Amino acid sequence: MSRTLRTTLITLGVLLLLYGVFYFLGRPAIPLPTIRYPVPQGQTLHNLVTATEADEIKLDLNTKGSLNLTSAGEELVKLNFTPQTLATTLDLALKLAPGETLQAYQQFVDRFPVYPWLLRYTSELFFHVLPIRFSVVMTP
Amino acid sequence: MKKNTNLLKLIIAIVLVLGISVMQHTPSAVAEIPMQQDGPANRIYIDVTYDPVTQTYSLGGFSSAELEQYGAPGFTPELWQVLASLDSITLKLENEQFNLVTDEEQLASIAWDASSRQILYGMLDAYIELGRVDLDRAEAWLDKADIEFSLRNSKELSDPLLIQLATLLQVNIDDDNGAVNVEGIPTGFGLTPEIQEMIRAANLNNIKLCWNKGVIDSEINGSTLPQLTLYEGGINVVDRAFGLSLGDLGPIFDSTFGAGIVFGEGDPVTGECLP
Known part of the structure; x- marks a missing residue:
């Protein structure tokens, strides 16, 4: 067995072993650094942020299927999703979108036919295999 | 060579164990909806408190001012006259009985089983022409219904509305x-x-x-x-x-x-x- 093949197999084995541990721990979402976003005055979102007592809204997206909006620990809105429900929402949003959005999307898909598959694959990957979590803190 | 064979065996074993465990766990983010045991049940509780002196009323936990803001209509002078002479009226539809209670005295009790309801639908149809109201739909609503409507002469805020x-x-x-x-x-x-x-x-x-x-x-x-x-x-x-x-x-x-x-x-x- 060549040295390259051996190294590849060992790396693969270590990766699988690590993922096994990760899986048996319940696939906790991998946290990414929190982004702070000062919302410019005049935006609708700015009014919402300033209407909270803490002057802050935190958006938490967990690709395992939840999106939470909180303010100083108080829950404001929560969305639970699966790749299927997300696909239904996207499909509906495209049909309801004003103007030529649907046609533009269809033209894009005609050029890149792999796109719908890639989109579904990505959402399935981050939902089932490698969930990640990221947060955006919105301040005035 | 033997070392490499052992390594390969180890990797294959890990892949097999992971593959089986992945197949045995079906992750889902959707919360399980508890199954209802006794079929549909429609519960409604509407409490109204009224004050004949100020001629204001509160409904379902909403104050008179809030109701006014939502555009709720006021009572007619005739109705205020009737209400002023009463302390309370309760209409209660529970199980197979329909009860009317005024000032804590039972005024009437009507059977509310399927056959009684059919008679009522017949009477209503004869007098006010139910028209497009589907009787099957009426049964879907009224079978296993638990409805209470309470009118109380009180300055207090009414009890919160219950709609299930x-x-x-x-x-x-x-x-x-x-x-x-x-x-x-x-x-x-x-x-x-x-x-x-x-x-x-x-x-x-x-x-x-x-x-x-x-x-x-x-x-x-x-x-x-x-x-x-x-x-x-x-x-x-x-x-x-x-x-x-x-x-x-x-x-x-x-x-x-x-x-x-x-x-x-x-x-x-x-x-x-x-x-």
């Missing part, structure tokens, strides 16, 4: 003019031509919408949408941000109800909202 409806409200949107009918009864409301056009473009046949104490479950053309949970605190933030003056939303957040909205000749929405 397992039966779906059947809403039909007319394909031609966008008129909204609820359980076959025209509401006088209609969708604008722009919204009708959007619905046609999106090829919407029906929508199932369930509200369960802030949790919204919905289906469009039979496909499930993400589950949305609204919290009272969140609605209060929106209220403050846009000055909507929504008032106390506690009774709404304690309620359970749902609707099956059908567009034109779309397929009817079946099932019910399970609290």
Whole structure:
């Protein structure tokens, strides 16, 4: 067995072993650094942020299927999703979108036919295999 | 060579163990909906307190001022005259009995089983012509219904409204003019031509919408949408941000109800909202 093949197999084995541990721990979402976003005055979102007592809204997206909006620990809105429900929402949003959005999307898909598959694959990957979590803190 | 063979065996073993364990675990982010045991049950409790001196009333936990803000109509002078002579009136429909109690004295008790209801429907049809009201739908609502309507002479704020409806409200949107009918009864409301056009473009046949104490479950053309949970605190933030003056939303957040909205000749929405 060549040295390259051996190294590849060992790396693969270590990766699988690590993922096994990760899986048996319940696939906790991998946290990414929190982004702070000062919302410019005049935006609708700015009014919402300033209407909270803490002057802050935190958006938490967990690709395992939840999106939470909180303010100083108080829950404001929560969305639970699966790749299927997300696909239904996207499909509906495209049909309801004003103007030529649907046609533009269809033209894009005609050029890149792999796109719908890639989109579904990505959402399935981050939902089932490698969930990640990221947060955006919105301040005035 | 032997070392390499052992390494390969180890990797194959890991792959096999992981593969089997992945197959045995089916992850899901959707919360399990508890199955209802005894079929649909519709519970409604409406409490009204009134003060004949100030001629104001409170309904379902909403104050007189809040009701006025929502555009609730006032009572007629004749009604105030009747109410002023009473301390309380309670209409209670429970199990198979319909009771009317005034000033803590039982005034009337009517059997409310299926055969009694049929007689009532016959009488109503003869006098006021039920017309498009579907008797099967009436039975779906009234069978296993628990309804209490209470009128009390008191200055206190009324008890919060309780609405727990397992039966779906059947809403039909007319394909031609966008008129909204609820359980076959025209509401006088209609969708604008722009919204009708959007619905046609999106090829919407029906929508199932369930509200369960802030949790919204919905289906469009039979496909499930993400589950949305609204919290009272969140609605209060929106209220403050846009000055909507929504008032106390506690009774709404304690309620359970749902609707099956059908567009034109779309397929009817079946099932019910399970609290």
